[in-house]
Amino acid sequence: MGGSPDISKKQLDHPLDDLIRTDRLPHIWCAGCGIGTVFSSCLTAIKASELELNNISMVSGIGCSGRAAGYVKLDSFHTTHGRAIPFATGLKLGNPDLNVIVFSGDGDLFAIGGNHMIHAARRNMDITVICVNNLNYGMTGGQVAATTPHMAKSTTTPSGNPEDPFNLPLLAYASGATYVARWTMLHTRELTSSIQEAILKKGFSFIEVLSPCPVNYGRRNKEKALDTLKLYQEKTIIRNGAIPAGLDIDFSKEVVLGKFVDVERDTYIERYEKICRQES
Amino acid sequence: MKFWRVPLDSEEVQVTYGRVYILDDRCKGCGYCIEFCPQSVLQFSSKFNKKGYHLPAVDKPGECLSCHYCEIICPEFAIYSVESNPEKSKT
Amino acid sequence: MKKAILTGEHFFTGDVACAEGALAAGCRFFGGYPITPATEIAERMASRLPHVGGSYIQMEDEIAAIASVLGASWAGVKSMTATSGPGFSLMMENLGLGICTETPCVIVNVQRGGPSTGLPTQGAQGDMMQSRWGSHGDYEIIVLAPYSPQEIFYQTITAFNLSETYRIPVLIMTDEIVGHMSEKVIIPDSRKVKTISRTAPKGRKDRFRLFEPGPNGVAPMPAAGQGYNVHVTGLTHDEKGYPVMTVDTQVEMMDRLTGKIRNNLDDIIMTESYMMDDAEIVLVSYGVSARTCLAAVDQARKSGIKAGMFRLITVWPFPEEEIKKIAERVKGFITVEMNLGQIHREVQRCVGGKVPAVLVGHHGGTIIPPEDVLKKMKETF
Numbered sequence: 001m002g003g004s005p006d007i008s009k010k011q012l013d014h015p016l017d018d019l020i021r022t023d024r025l026p027h028i029w030c031a032g033c034g035i036g037t038v039f040s041s042c043l044t045a046i047k048a049s050e051l052e053l054n055n056i057s058m059v060s061g062i063g064c065s066g067r068a069a070g071y072v073k074l075d076s077f078h079t080t081h082g083r084a085i086p087f088a089t090g091l092k093l094g095n096p097d098l099n100v101i102v103f104s105g106d107g108d109l110f111a112i113g114g115n116h117m118i119h120a121a122r123r124n125m126d127i128t129v130i131c132v133n134n135l136n137y138g139m140t141g142g143q144v145a146a147t148t149p150h151m152a153k154s155t156t157t158p159s160g161n162p163e164d165p166f167n168l169p170l171l172a173y174a175s176g177a178t179y180v181a182r183w184t185m186l187h188t189r190e191l192t193s194s195i196q197e198a199i200l201k202k203g204f205s206f207i208e209v210l211s212p213c214p215v216n217y218g219r220r221n222k223e224k225a226l227d228t229l230k231l232y233q234e235k236t237i238i239r240n241g242a243i244p245a246g247l248d249i250d251f252s253k254e255v256v257l258g259k260f261v262d263v264e265r266d267t268y269i270e271r272y273e274k275i276c277r278q279e280s
Numbered sequence: 281m282k283f284w285r286v287p288l289d290s291e292e293v294q295v296t297y298g299r300v301y302i303l304d305d306r307c308k309g310c311g312y313c314i315e316f317c318p319q320s321v322l323q324f325s326s327k328f329n330k331k332g333y334h335l336p337a338v339d340k341p342g343e344c345l346s347c348h349y350c351e352i353i354c355p356e357f358a359i360y361s362v363e364s365n366p367e368k369s370k371t
Numbered sequence: 372m373k374k375a376i377l378t379g380e381h382f383f384t385g386d387v388a389c390a391e392g393a394l395a396a397g398c399r400f401f402g403g404y405p406i407t408p409a410t411e412i413a414e415r416m417a418s419r420l421p422h423v424g425g426s427y428i429q430m431e432d433e434i435a436a437i438a439s440v441l442g443a444s445w446a447g448v449k450s451m452t453a454t455s456g457p458g459f460s461l462m463m464e465n466l467g468l469g470i471c472t473e474t475p476c477v478i479v480n481v482q483r484g485g486p487s488t489g490l491p492t493q494g495a496q497g498d499m500m501q502s503r504w505g506s507h508g509d510y511e512i513i514v515l516a517p518y519s520p521q522e523i524f525y526q527t528i529t530a531f532n533l534s535e536t537y538r539i540p541v542l543i544m545t546d547e548i549v550g551h552m553s554e555k556v557i558i559p560d561s562r563k564v565k566t567i568s569r570t571a572p573k574g575r576k577d578r579f580r581l582f583e584p585g586p587n588g589v590a591p592m593p594a595a596g597q598g599y600n601v602h603v604t605g606l607t608h609d610e611k612g613y614p615v616m617t618v619d620t621q622v623e624m625m626d627r628l629t630g631k632i633r634n635n636l637d638d639i640i641m642t643e644s645y646m647m648d649d650a651e652i653v654l655v656s657y658g659v660s661a662r663t664c665l666a667a668v669d670q671a672r673k674s675g676i677k678a679g680m681f682r683l684i685t686v687w688p689f690p691e692e693e694i695k696k697i698a699e700r701v702k703g704f705i706t707v708e709m710n711l712g713q714i715h716r717e718v719q720r721c722v723g724g725k726v727p728a729v730l731v732g733h734h735g736g737t738i739i740p741p742e743d744v745l746k747k748m749k750e751t752f
Contacts, residue, residue: 079438083465089428
């Protein structure tokens with residue numbers, strides 16, 4: 001952390017303060033919420049990528065994770081619910097030199113914004129999507145989401161969720177994402193290097209990050225914040241290259257983490273340049 | 281730290297030591313830094329910050345190896361460690 | 372690279388003229404989604420944009436289309452999309468984001484019969500109130516209504532200029548009939564095309580405030596990647612762009628959003644008068660229905676009725692003062708539009724009962740015949 005520290009001097013800044021709008025701290029996320037950790041990991045990865053910071057833009061949708069854009073001291077866009085990816089698509093096409101990171105939640109990206117997610121992956125838009133999955137709609141008080149486990153309780157499934165959740169890495173893979181990974185916020189070091197890899201990778205990258213929502217999800221499912229983190233510690237197994245079809249989340253058995261997909265494919269912009277700009 | 285097997289070069293390897301800084305007003309008292317510190321350097325203090333959260337406090341100052349795990353697990357940008365001279369950090 | 376401005380005489384449909392107008396205005400991004408009767412605009416842009424240094428993308432729906440347009444605008448590129456009723460409805464939420472975040476862009480609605488899927492291949496003017504109030508919350512908006520392919524060409528340029536001047540989405544409300552009719556379109560020499568681009572910020576980047584209004588009430592606008600570290604949010608925000616959920620901030624933001632339009636009406640409102648000097652009966656119309664009125668005025672004059680037409684080129688903000696002034700000296704108003712009375716209500720409001728203000732409306736599907744207007748003139752006055 002920069003030079004030789006002298007403890008006699010006054011307290012230094014947090015090493016990420018140069019990337020944060022510190023005048024907006026403390027942030028809105030609840031005590032024990034993992035979004036801040038994922039966000040911090042993302043900022044560390046941005047630094048480590050050594051990319052030109054002026055060329056990095058962060059785009060968020062609506063929801064707790066969607067607030068991330070409001071704390072990063074980079075060009076940042078807090079858009080409408082579910083529409084971070086198409087907004088990011090326009091941003092990237094408007095200026096292909098930009099590195100565009102979409103940082104948002106599971107409800108935003110996979111329920112209301114699910115259609116945009118699969119299409120951006122299909123066309124291999126060169127953006128990085130970080131999805132903080134806290135298994136429910138936190139901002140609105142804990143309603144069932146497309147990622148809520150079967151039989152889990154939420155304010156709108158008081159008797160337990162009758163539906164099955166999405167397997168997000170499978171969906172991203174099937175849609176054509178060229179980089180797919182899953183971590184938890186506890187696996188911060190792996191997560192950070194994974195985000196760095198994803199940012200530097202050409203093509204559509206997707207990272208799911210499991211993160212506790214102790215106030216809304218945890219409380220209704222008898223899981224304190226530290227209990228959730230213990231589950232992340234005890235019930236997860238890292239299996240790089242695992243087949244995406246087997247990545248359903250079931251904490252009563254085991255939850256597979258790792259980098260599952262890392263392939264090369266022409267990006268949308270590369271193909272557009274090659275095919276559409278041909279003079280006839 | 282006790283090892284059941286000691287590396288042959290353990291005497292030559294320089295171990296880094298650290299000093300932990302806590303930004304009181306950012307902390308929300310989740311306790312992740314305390315729970316996951318591999319050296320159990322931190323403990324809850326009886327101190328509250330402005331918002332009424334219990335803060336972590338350095339319990340065993342000399343034990344910090346500046347692994348930065350508290351820094352990277354903290355969701356609040358409220359704690360970090362800096363490599364420091366072991367002699368000075370024990371003060 | 373090919374020419375962006377196709378100087379010369381052409382025989383274009385309204386839709387193609389619209390696309391050419393956009394290119395002439397400097398539009399270099401189109402986020403599209405096919406919908407009758409606006410598809411031809413997307414098609415023209417898809418074939419033209421890549422050869423003039425721009426890009427076209429066909430998004431997965433109209434919501435994505437407008438979201439991508441907003442994104443491209445923040446990348447510093449003049450951007451647009453085009454749609455019709457059902458797609459226009461889907462765009463409403465992000466239209467609000469564009470207004471709230473003061474993002475310049477142009478949205479074209481080639482109107483068709485509604486509600487719902489309605490009459491995809493036939494014209495209507497049923498979305499006029501939606502163009503004013505379609506997104507939630509209070510706001511001001513700029514809406515233009517061209518009545519011929521030639522005018523679409525010019526108004527699309529004007530729409531971009533207004534949008535860049537006032538940092539606001541500008542809507543072009545045309546209709547299936549104008550969109551699909553072919554007429555002569557003259558594209559002038561590129562030096563004669565006047566284009567305006569957003570004002571770039573000056574001064575120190577670290578002191579820059581994203582929404583601090585300039586002299587005309589509009590803040591300069593940087594693009595992503597220029598080092599201004601902008602924060603753009605649809606939440607109520609202060610001049611810095613930071614979300615602040617207080618009544619004071621809401622008042623300040625709303626005053627800024629509405630003030631920049633309300634205080635510049637002279638620059639924004641465009642109307643056209645036809646045979647108005649001595650007119651006793653005024654036809655108020657816009658878009659394709661104005662073409663009916665031209666014929667109706669001519670026929671009325673032949674039979675000795677002193678009719679004139681007041682054509683709205685800018686529909687919103689509404690030319691309230693002009694209508695009020697006309698109401699002082701005429702015998703009555705007839706609003707002619709292909710809906711069941713949308714702009715009619717505005718005319719009635721402005722006339723305030725001083726003289727009769729009636730409607731010749733139509734459910735949509737076909738152009739209103741001049742005879743209907745003449746009949747109404749004779750019945751009412």
